[in-house]
Amino acid sequence: MNEMVKPKDYKTDIKPIWCPGCGDFATLSALTKTLAYLGLPKHEVAVVSGIGCSSRLPAYIDSYGFHGVHGRALAVAAGLKAARPDLTVIAAGGDGDGYSIGGNHFLHACRRNMDLTYIVMDNHVYGMTKGQPSPTTEPDWVSKLTPHGSGLRPFQPLAIALSSGAGFIARGFAGDPLTLTRLIVDGINHRGFSFIEVLSPCPTFRPEQKQWKQLARPWQQEATSDPIEAAMRIHSDDGMSTGLIYQNNLPPWQPGTMPARDLASIEQEFLV
Amino acid sequence: MNNSVSIAVTGSGGSGAVTTGLILLQAMAKAGYYGYMSRTAGPQIRGGESAVMMRFSNRPVHCGDDRFDVLLAMDWHKLERFADEIPLDGNSLIFGDSAAGDIPEILTASGAAFTALDLQQTARSIEGGRANMLGLGSLARLLGLSGDTMRQALQATLGKKGEHIIAASMACIEQGMGFDIGDHGQLQLPSSAAQDSHWNISGNEACGLGALRGGVRFVAAYPITPASDILEWLAPRLEKLGGVLLQAEDELASVNMITGASFGGVPSLTATSGPGLSLMMEGLGLAVASETPIVAIDVMRGGPSTGIPTKSEQSDLNLALYGFHGDAPHLVVAPLDISDCVFATHWAVCLAEQLQTVALVLSDQSLGQTRAVMDKPPHAELPCQRRIAHVQDIDVSQAFQRYQLTGDGVSPMSIPGTPAGMYTADGLEHTERGTPSSMASDHDAQMRKRRDKLTAYNYGSTWARIDGNGPVAIISWGSTSAVCREAAERLASMGIPARVISLRLLLPLNHRGINEVLQGCSSVVVIEQNQAGQLYHYLHAEQVLPPHARSYAKPGPLTIRPGEVVTLISGVINDE
Ligand SMILES: Cc1ncc(C[n+]2csc(CCOP(=O)(O)OP(=O)(O)O)c2C)c(N)n1
Ligand code: SF4
Numbered sequence: 001m002n003e004m005v006k007p008k009d010y011k012t013d014i015k016p017i018w019c020p021g022c023g024d025f026a027t028l029s030a031l032t033k034t035l036a037y038l039g040l041p042k043h044e045v046a047v048v049s050g051i052g053c054s055s056r057l058p059a060y061i062d063s064y065g066f067h068g069v070h071g072r073a074l075a076v077a078a079g080l081k082a083a084r085p086d087l088t089v090i091a092a093g094g095d096g097d098g099y100s101i102g103g104n105h106f107l108h109a110c111r112r113n114m115d116l117t118y119i120v121m122d123n124h125v126y127g128m129t130k131g132q133p134s135p136t137t138e139p140d141w142v143s144k145l146t147p148h149g150s151g152l153r154p155f156q157p158l159a160i161a162l163s164s165g166a167g168f169i170a171r172g173f174a175g176d177p178l179t180l181t182r183l184i185v186d187g188i189n190h191r192g193f194s195f196i197e198v199l200s201p202c203p204t205f206r207p208e209q210k211q212w213k214q215l216a217r218p219w220q221q222e223a224t225s226d227p228i229e230a231a232m233r234i235h236s237d238d239g240m241s242t243g244l245i246y247q248n249n250l251p252p253w254q255p256g257t258m259p260a261r262d263l264a265s266i267e268q269e270f271l272v
Numbered sequence: 273m274n275n276s277v278s279i280a281v282t283g284s285g286g287s288g289a290v291t292t293g294l295i296l297l298q299a300m301a302k303a304g305y306y307g308y309m310s311r312t313a314g315p316q317i318r319g320g321e322s323a324v325m326m327r328f329s330n331r332p333v334h335c336g337d338d339r340f341d342v343l344l345a346m347d348w349h350k351l352e353r354f355a356d357e358i359p360l361d362g363n364s365l366i367f368g369d370s371a372a373g374d375i376p377e378i379l380t381a382s383g384a385a386f387t388a389l390d391l392q393q394t395a396r397s398i399e400g401g402r403a404n405m406l407g408l409g410s411l412a413r414l415l416g417l418s419g420d421t422m423r424q425a426l427q428a429t430l431g432k433k434g435e436h437i438i439a440a441s442m443a444c445i446e447q448g449m450g451f452d453i454g455d456h457g458q459l460q461l462p463s464s465a466a467q468d469s470h471w472n473i474s475g476n477e478a479c480g481l482g483a484l485r486g487g488v489r490f491v492a493a494y495p496i497t498p499a500s501d502i503l504e505w506l507a508p509r510l511e512k513l514g515g516v517l518l519q520a521e522d523e524l525a526s527v528n529m530i531t532g533a534s535f536g537g538v539p540s541l542t543a544t545s546g547p548g549l550s551l552m553m554e555g556l557g558l559a560v561a562s563e564t565p566i567v568a569i570d571v572m573r574g575g576p577s578t579g580i581p582t583k584s585e586q587s588d589l590n591l592a593l594y595g596f597h598g599d600a601p602h603l604v605v606a607p608l609d610i611s612d613c614v615f616a617t618h619w620a621v622c623l624a625e626q627l628q629t630v631a632l633v634l635s636d637q638s639l640g641q642t643r644a645v646m647d648k649p650p651h652a653e654l655p656c657q658r659r660i661a662h663v664q665d666i667d668v669s670q671a672f673q674r675y676q677l678t679g680d681g682v683s684p685m686s687i688p689g690t691p692a693g694m695y696t697a698d699g700l701e702h703t704e705r706g707t708p709s710s711m712a713s714d715h716d717a718q719m720r721k722r723r724d725k726l727t728a729y730n731y732g733s734t735w736a737r738i739d740g741n742g743p744v745a746i747i748s749w750g751s752t753s754a755v756c757r758e759a760a761e762r763l764a765s766m767g768i769p770a771r772v773i774s775l776r777l778l779l780p781l782n783h784r785g786i787n788e789v790l791q792g793c794s795s796v797v798v799i800e801q802n803q804a805g806q807l808y809h810y811l812h813a814e815q816v817l818p819p820h821a822r823s824y825a826k827p828g829p830l831t832i833r834p835g836e837v838v839t840l841i842s843g844v845i846n847d848e
Contacts, residue, residue: 012671014707043691048532058696059707064688065696066535067708069558072528075520079532079540080688082516083490087536087688108521261512263484270471270481272301272645 005039007032012062017053023174023200023209024054024121027092030172030180031061031119037185045088048077050102052094052128054121054200071102074109074118081114082255088188089115095122099135099155106157110164110193114253117187117194120157121174123202123209131205158234158245161195162227167250168194169230170223173216173242174201183244192252199242215240223247276329277459278337279411280358281404283346285319288404291429292344293324295408297643299417299425300328301472304464307645308333308610310638312357313582314350321350325358328415330464332646334609334754338835340364341459342414343384344407346391347372351379356830360384365456367410369403389451398447400440409448416460419446471648475639476501478613478649479569480509483541485614486621487656488567489515490540492529494522494548497581498637499571502543523548527555530566534559535697537687539625539658543569546588547578549632553595556630558699560600560722563675563683565624565631565658569617572636574828583829584638586750587802592632593779593810601723603631604779608737609754610639614649616776619734622656627725628682634778636801638751638831661686661693668692673704677717681725726780735777738789742769744841745793747786747811749775752801752832759837770841775807786816795844796821799837803827 010032018024035045045063049055051070058065064087068076077091091109098106098120109118124141126132132145135155142149161169168190172180180198187194199216201209215238223244224230230246279296283289290311297309308327314320325340327333339359344367345351355378360366362383368375370388380386389410395401412422422445426438473481480502483491491510493503507517515538520526523544530540544552549570559566572588574580592604603623607616617633624631661684666672674695676683683704686693700708701715709715737753740760748756753774760770773789790796796818798808808823824840826832 041691042694043689046536046688047696056708059698062694064535064694066532066562067696067698067700068528068531068562069554069699072524072555072558075525075528076532076535078518078525079490079492079529079534080536081532082492082518082529083533083538083540084536084688104521105525108525255516256511258508258511260514261509263513266484266509266512267481270473270477270648272298272467272470272472 005036007036010035010042010062012060014059016060017056019204021203022053023123023198023202024057026174026177026180027119027121027198027200028057028060030177030184031090033181034184034188035063037181038188040088044086045090046080048080048089048091049073050093050097052097052126054092054094055097057092071097072105073097074102074105077116078109078112078114081116090117090119090188092119092121094127095120095124095136096126096134099157107160107164110161110166110195112253113165113167113192113250115191117184117196119184119196119198121198121200122157123200123206125202125205127202127205156234157197159231162230162234162246165250166195167192167248169246170196170244171242172196172198173212174198175213175216176242179242186244190247192250199240212240216242219243219245275331275461276327276333276337277415277461278327278340279342279344280323280325280340281344281346281407282321282323282351282354282358283404284321284349285316287346288402289322289346290324292404292408293326295425295429296411297326297645298428298472299412299421300415301470301645302421302424302466303417304466305330305461305645306332308336308642310336310642312354314353321353323354323358328461330461333644335751335758335834336831338833342367342411344411346404346407348376351376367407367453387453394447395444398440398443400436401444402441405441405444406448409445410451410453412445413449413451414453414456414459419449469648470645472643472645473610474501474641474643475607475610475613475635476571476641477505478610479543479617479633479635479640480505482614482617483567483621484509484513485651486618487539488541488621489513490530490533490538491542492518492520492526492533493542493544494520494526496545496548498573498640499543499545499569501640502569502571523551524555527552527566527568531555531559531562531564534564534566535688539565539621541567541569541621543571545571545573546575546591549588549591550595556602557596557598557600559630560596560602561699562697563628563722564697565628567620567624567631567633569633569635571640572634580829582637584636584751584831585802585828586636586752586800587806587827588634589778589802589806589810592634599719601726602629602779603627603726604634605631606634606750606776606778607639608750608774608776610642610644611646611649613639615652618652619654622654625656625658626682627729628658628685629722629726634750636751659684661690663691663693666692671695671705674706675702675704675718675721677704677721680728681721731777731782735782735785737774737776738771740764740769740771742771743792743794744768744770744844745773745790745796746770746799746837746841747773747775747796747807748799749778749807752799755832755834756799756837758834759841762834762838763841768842768845781814781816783814783816790818794848797824797841797844798822799824799832801826801828801832
């Protein structure tokens with residue numbers, strides 16, 4: 001822990017809009033602890049998000065932030081990181097934001113393997129729009145919009161991240177803030193795209209998620225670097241095992257480096 | 273422009289029609305002439321029939337003529353496809369291959385004189401010989417080009433292919449120059465002094481260059497015809513300048529990527545065509561609301577939907593003006609010709625940077641994929657500075673006020689990495705600090721700020737180009753405006769003076785400027801290449817047109833020709 005800075009130094013004075021007991025408070029506090037632990041200068045960090053309850057996070061962190069449109073956090077983050085590789089860029093949001101409307105960016109962010117950290121606060125519901133099923137919602141969960149349940153098999157974020165080429169895949173739980181902080185620290189330290197799915201209960205629309213406290217537990221084994229092994233573990237899990245599951249140091253995205261030229265010499269190409 | 277010569281070359285896949293055109297354009301350029309070369313192709317992805325349409329002159333050429341003097345057809349295969357695009361008449365010449373069979377009726381119906389040349393047959397007698405090079409030789413003779421000029425042009429165009437290709441091609445060109453094509457001295461332009469300052473550049477390359485001149489160092493985009501050439505031209509060059517080009521997974525990503533990069537302080541741009549611009553709309557609105565400067569070039573093609581990807585139309589104006597949800601003040605700029613693609617894009621980048629907003633650049637396929645030999649576009653000195661909050665300017669006693677209300681509506685922006693400048697950019701309505709707010713007072717203040725910064729800015733005289741000064745006013749934009757300018761020259765020589773208002777800045781509209789130029793005009797005609805009369809209705813809605821103003825709106829893909837405008841305006845005069 002860096003002695004000079006404290007987690008609260010990374011908090012703004014803006015009061016979160018979240019409901020009491022919302023899991024997203026845990027990610028906020030884990031993130032500020034992480035930044036303090038790593039001693040990252042606030043002005044060299046950017047937190048980028050989309051739209052949703054969870055996506056409100058950037059305003060509560062005293063760093064640079066971008067609260068964009070629904071589903072596009074990873075695109076904004078990728079542009080920022082490509083243009084400013086010197087910054088620590090963290091993307092964050094909800095399961096609807098990242099897996100539904102932003103699903104395509106999720107796949108390609110994993111493939112592109114930029115040095116970004118992506119935190120998804122997954123509450124298996126659309127909180128902000130007041131309780132519709134998200135891609136990770138159970139098929140028989142009844143809502144006003146889906147009186148018979150969605151009937152759809154839940155999206156498997158970890159499996160998808162793995163098959164799309166992410167090199168750091170973890171699951172945290174809002175009820176275990178210490179592990180969550182460690183995961184975010186390791187994710188930021190990982191060179192390449194790090195994906196951290198956080199089980200983040202929504203007491204307002206999914207009160208039954210109180211049970212997660214009983215269900216969540218650490219993975220039985222240490223993380224693996226073997227994608228086949230990781231796939232087997234992910235597919236045989238009930239979605240409640242937490243910790244780092246897979247880490248593989250794949251080459252991160254790098255900008256190309258052709259020999260430098262100036263604009264005047266480029267303009268010469270057009271001369272007849 | 274009376275002193276120009278227009279030549280088309282057509283051929284089926286592999287016949288080398290496009291290469292022939294590129295070499296001829298380069299040869300005429302070496303000989304000191306100005307040139308213009310557009311191209312068109314059949315539906316095959318690769319190797320289908322294609323046509324190049326060229327025009328040369330001693331004066332700058334900004335559009336095609338009404339007709340063609342010469343058609344060189346390598347074969348007759350699917351030629352009917354190009355008949356509308358290559359108008360011929362009784363004064364035109366057709367050169368075809370004696371081995372290609374009978375000339376199609378659709379060509380003879382024009383009354384053009386046909387000359388059969390032994391292209392294929394002669395090519396077979398030359399090692400590595402190609403029929404198109406023989407045809408090129410006969411065009412060189414027709415235009416009075418020397419063997420030396422042809423050799424230089426070959427070297428410049430095919431040099432990378434190796435010495436033996438050059439030698440074989442040159443042998444063919446020399447043979448072709450010996451063909452008896454009759455005496456057509458009237459097609460030779462007055463000789464011109466060789467120019468070493470002319471450029472050979474396409475509109476898409478010109479947009480790319482304008483972006484670089486404006487300081488763009490980050491581009492993210494998704495490939496789409498006819499905009500991809502901009503990206504392909506930029507990719508290696510940006511890298512050499514220390515910039516980055518990312519191929520995005522879709523246009524939703526590209527617009528948000530450039531917004532992220534620009535938030536990081538790097539001037540950023542994307543390029544697309546209609547379908548992509550439609551997808552970007554939400555993201556563009558985010559850049560407006562978060563006051564993040566970005567530029568999107570739309571190289572317009574036939575619409576709606578996938579439309580006609582390879583051909584031109586000016587039908588995205590409504591989308592560019594009105595496509596955003598909410599009240600979203602932004603800029604719309606349109607280049608007036610190929611050369612102006614450099615300036616207009618450069619200007620758009622600078623305006624976006626200065627005003628911290630979105631600038632859309634509406635180019636089109638007929639600008640983007642046409643090459644011109646032109647004077648080197650002058651380097652415009654434009655104010656191009658983003659208003660940055662440096663650490664020493666920041667009041668550390670409070671949170672950084674990113675959206676501070678200032679006199680001119682532009683607030684200093686702190687760039688990530690600046691100590692004490694931390695803030696969260698937001699597309700939600702916000703306070704001066706950037707904190708989301710749904711209060712009427714914040715909405716009112718921020719909406720005014722975003723509007724007034726654009727309306728109060730002094731865009732100078734570049735908002736439009738005004739040519740001529742007669743009682744008839746033609747208002748146009750983009751590639752069509754170049755056609756109107758040529759038509760006005762012809763009209764002037766017929767004793768019908770007309771003024772042409774070519775709008776470069778379409779949003780915000782310069783109401784006062786337009787009112788001033790329209791002073792004393794008895795007739796006003798708005799000319800554009802779309803079905804709905806999008807510019808006409810826009811100008812009417814903005815109340816800058818007199819009630820009697822007329823609309824001449826014609827959808828693509830055929831370009832409006834100068835003669836068509838001359839006839840139209842002459843008719844308008846007679847009506848009065
Ligand atoms: C383009 C668009 N479509 C729909 C919405 C409405 N919307 C806002 S947030 C949201 C879902 C949020 O769910 P999630 O991302 O899981 O976040 P949570 O609120 O649960 O944290 C939706 C559908 C929107 N803002 N933009
Ligand atoms: S609705 Fe659910 S997700 Fe949203 S703030 Fe409340 S508890 Fe959190």
